[in-house]
Amino acid sequence: MAAILGCAVASALAAPNPVSGPKAGDGGFQTAAPHAILIEAESGSVLFEKGADDLIPPASLSKLMTAEVVFNEIKQGRLELNKEFITSTNAWRRGGAPSRTSAMFIPIHSKVSVDDLLHGVIIQSANDACIVLAEGIAGSESSFAELMTKRARELGLTKSTFGNSNGLPDPRQLMTARELGKLARHIIDTYPEFYKLYGEREFTFNKIRQQNRNPLLNMTVGADGLKTGFTKEAGYGLVGSAVQNGLRLIVVVNGLKSEKERADEAKKLLEWGFHNFQSNLLFVDGQEIAYAKVYGGAKGSVPLMAPKEVRLMVPRNAREKIIARVVYSGPVPAPVQQGQKVGTLKVWRGDFVALEVPLQAADSVAAGSMPQRAFDAATELVIGLFRAGFQRATGAGT
Numbered sequence: 001m002a003a004i005l006g007c008a009v010a011s012a013l014a015a016p017n018p019v020s021g022p023k024a025g026d027g028g029f030q031t032a033a034p035h036a037i038l039i040e041a042e043s044g045s046v047l048f049e050k051g052a053d054d055l056i057p058p059a060s061l062s063k064l065m066t067a068e069v070v071f072n073e074i075k076q077g078r079l080e081l082n083k084e085f086i087t088s089t090n091a092w093r094r095g096g097a098p099s100r101t102s103a104m105f106i107p108i109h110s111k112v113s114v115d116d117l118l119h120g121v122i123i124q125s126a127n128d129a130c131i132v133l134a135e136g137i138a139g140s141e142s143s144f145a146e147l148m149t150k151r152a153r154e155l156g157l158t159k160s161t162f163g164n165s166n167g168l169p170d171p172r173q174l175m176t177a178r179e180l181g182k183l184a185r186h187i188i189d190t191y192p193e194f195y196k197l198y199g200e201r202e203f204t205f206n207k208i209r210q211q212n213r214n215p216l217l218n219m220t221v222g223a224d225g226l227k228t229g230f231t232k233e234a235g236y237g238l239v240g241s242a243v244q245n246g247l248r249l250i251v252v253v254n255g256l257k258s259e260k261e262r263a264d265e266a267k268k269l270l271e272w273g274f275h276n277f278q279s280n281l282l283f284v285d286g287q288e289i290a291y292a293k294v295y296g297g298a299k300g301s302v303p304l305m306a307p308k309e310v311r312l313m314v315p316r317n318a319r320e321k322i323i324a325r326v327v328y329s330g331p332v333p334a335p336v337q338q339g340q341k342v343g344t345l346k347v348w349r350g351d352f353v354a355l356e357v358p359l360q361a362a363d364s365v366a367a368g369s370m371p372q373r374a375f376d377a378a379t380e381l382v383i384g385l386f387r388a389g390f391q392r393a394t395g396a397g398t
Contacts, residue, residue: 029272033253033265035177038273041185041241041248045313046354047273051177055159056254058175059229060102060125061237062167064183065148065160065175067121070114070133071191072151081115085136087128095127095166102213103128104205116205118194123203124210125228127166134165141165145172152179155186169233177252184226184239184250198225215263216240221270228262229254236262244274276315282324282347283310286362290326292342294365297334303362304328304342312347312355323348326359336365 035051046052073079087096092108095101104120106112106128114136120129134144141164148162157179163172188195202211215238216223222242229237237254251269256262283289288303289310304326312322328343336342340361347355 031253031265031269032256032261034255035237036251036253036265036269037177037181038252038269039181039185039250040273040277040279040313041188041250043279043311043313044182044185044355044357045279045311046352047249047277047313048269049178049352052181052252053159053176053178055174055176057169057173057231057234058167058180058254059231059234059237060167061180061227061229061239061252061254062148062162062173062175063121063125063130063165063229064180064187064227064239065152065162066130066133066144066165067118067194068155068183068187068191069144069148069151070118070121070137071187071194073137074114075191079114079137081113081118083114083136084111085114085117085132086111087132088135090141091128091131091135095129095131099127101127101168104203104210105208106132107206119197119200119203120205122197122227123200123212124205125213127168130164130166152183155183157182167229167231169231177254180239180252180254181250184241184252188225188241188248188250195225198227199223214238214240215259216242216266216270219263219267221267221274223270226250230259238262238266240266240270242270242274247274247279249273276317277313278316279311280314281309282312285309288362289345289359292326292328292361293331294336295331295333296368297336297365298368299365302332302336302342302365304359305362306345306357306359310345310355310357314349328359332361334365334367336361338362338364 035054035056037052038048039046087106087108087110096103097105102125104124104126117129117133120126131141134141138144138147144165145162152160160175160179161172163170202209213228222244223240226239226241235255236259239252241248241250249270251266253265256265283306285308288305290304291301292304294300294302324347326343326345332342338361341358342361343359345357345359346353
């Protein structure tokens with residue numbers, strides 16, 4: 001049974017100036033992007049969203065997932081930067097010069113290091129580099145696409161699916177703006193040594209120098225990386241990140257009509273976020289946030305806490321109610337280990353979830369005595385029968 005707790009959290013959120021950030025069209029802020037989200041990187045707070053959960057063709061923005069799979073292979077020790085892969089006829093024809101798409105122009109049948117291929121994918125948006133990596137790691141691009149989808153699920157991206165490594169039109173190639181933002185946040189946090197590649201302005205391969213396609217890098221917003229994308233089906237999209245005064249924001253826009261509109265809307269969102277939001281402390285590190293009911297334990301409940309302090313980005317000069325709830329599947333069966341993930345703290349501003357934080361058990365709870373477990377079992381049976389009868393009587397749950 002999913003349990004929802006609100007009282008303990010609501011009292012903790014009754015801090016000065018509980019406020020709410022705008023959604024699309026609220027608070028006077030508008031964007032031409034049909035799909036957009038703005039996230040604060042440290043806390044994961046959502047400052048703005050519009051069509052953020054719609055599955056859409058990501059075009060080359062999906063190369064973030066391609067790169068993440070490669071980064072993870074290297075981190076796990078299964079791949080090295082100096083490893084060389086051979087450029088197949090397929091990779092050359094479908095992603096290289098003959099394809100007339102973005103490429104690093106790898107000669108057919110030549111050997112290329114993983115390091116150079118990553119530079120090509122990240123800086124030049126090279127389709128040939130994507131296919132060479134996919135075939136080298138998984139044997140075929142279709143197998144690599146399956147690996148991308150599997151890896152997305154491991155990262156908590158529940159909607160994204162992939163049919164290829166480069167983002168060229170494919171009905172299986174779908175992502176949401178929210179999951180693109182989560183993926184960017186993961187890359188920045190997990191792979192700082194690779195993230196810096198996204199900020200490099202140019203890369204020369206095979207005596208061909210190409211510029212980084214990210215327009216934010218040339219604007220005065222503090223941008224230091226990520227990726228652009230375009231196909232006729234997807235429109236113009238961008239995932240970008242920028243830092244000002246120690247605050248990092250991640251912006252995602254997609255479905256725009258031109259390169260200029262893409263750059264302008266991404267910049268506008270970043271500037272609006274930096275100028276209008278501040279970070280508020282909700283819970284200090286180690287603070288008990290709520291209690292979860294325990295089944296068959298020596299104690300009837302266990303306190304819950306976040307892994308670290310909880311902060312929420314809020315507008316500077318607004319005042320609006322914040323709603324927060326702790327959601328968990330319960331009662332939690334004993335024994336419960338300290339640090340065990342139990343539930344999630346969800347914080348709403350307006351009608352969208354602005355923050356989600358995993359919660360863990362603050363203490364351990366041992367299994368209870370036989371009489372205690374029998375009593376809990378009987379109690380749950382009665383509650384279950386009552387709930388089933390109520391649903392039948394009211395039609396709830398049908």
